[in-house]
Amino acid sequence: MQQIINFIIRNKTFLLFLLLFSVSILFTIQSHSYHKSKFINSANFLTGGVYNTVNNISVYFDLKSQNQILSEENNRLKSLLYNSENKNDSTYIDSVSFNAQYRFTSANIIRNSYTAADNILLVNKGKNDSIKQDFGVITSKGILGIINETSNNYATVISILNTTNSISAKLKKTNHFGSLTWNAKDPSIAQLVDIAKIARIEIGDTIVTSGLSSIFPKNIPVGTVEEFKLDDAENYYEIEVKLFNDMTSVEHVYIIENIDAKEITNLLNPN
């Protein structure tokens, strides 16, 4: 017993180092598995508050370009509204229309990140605005990510530029679907994998969300095909997708709640 205590006292720095190092490795491993970063996330009042304060100032610097983007979107929506021929299959139903499946909440990005391998953004809406885990996040141009952790006033978003993320997407032309991933290299290019070999692809084809995952509605734009090749086993295509969104400059986003999500998951997992 005496020797054990002596050993601990003698090596106390090394043991402390080992303890703290393994704690940090544990946090790291947790953060690499999807939806597990429970303790260390920036959606708390301290870091969220700091980012919010700074964002309140820095938001003025690109007011002009963000206004431009918003007015372009208004323009697009107006033309959609006045040119529609009573199509009922549109999924962009506004929350005011009765029995809508999707509810939209607008929010602002207060921290953007696109340089790391696992990028996580922070938005200024949280539990108080009934934002929960697994809600989708889009911008006017396309898909952005999925809500991960929420606090009262803030929520973290797993960006599509995150190696742990994988979103179901399809070719708009042929409806062949695969999963959208990211290889941590270029923030303007994502990878669409597992597209069946039978699909006919051309450079410039549009990629949209497939609507198979109950997080995103169908047909939200993702990007265009930049390059494609067969994978090593030559059974599936690997497509380089040029994203519509400029991930380095996002400000106004929409959070999508699928009101039927619970029903769908209950149906799929009866237990």
Added chain:
Amino acid sequence: MNSSISFQTIRFFTLVLIQVLICNQINFLGYINPYIYILFIILYPTKNNRALFIFLSFLLGLTIDLFLDSGGIHAAASVFIAYARPILLRSAFGVQYENYAVKFNTIEFGSKLTYITFLTLIHHIILFSLEIFSISKIILVFQKTLFSSIFTILLCTLITIIFSRKTK
């Protein structure tokens, strides 16, 4: 003694804020950011309580992780260089360190640069290998380590030169 504690506290918080609010927004050439918060570990007094120093480094890394949503990668890298620091100090400064005579304001430039370089390289290699966490992307790890290290070393050296004049 008390002034030293308050000085270190101020340095801790200033470096954290500069890191998360300025340095992580630089994104030079798309992905290159300096990690200057390790200046706290570089410049911590050499005559210290080692356990406390390692714990403070862990706290520093964890605070950065909290802001950057990066799990525990900064904490791991910081703890590691805090533990490895005496070895590097000995190899960079030799006898001077053995006599506890290392004052960061007075040491010569060459050995200071070696010391900062080694500490930064070790820190960044742990940081990026944990961040990317995949052996198949080892080239990307080295690429990020190299470019960010150059940036970090340059900034850290400049900051130590600029601020050492005032404290004389």
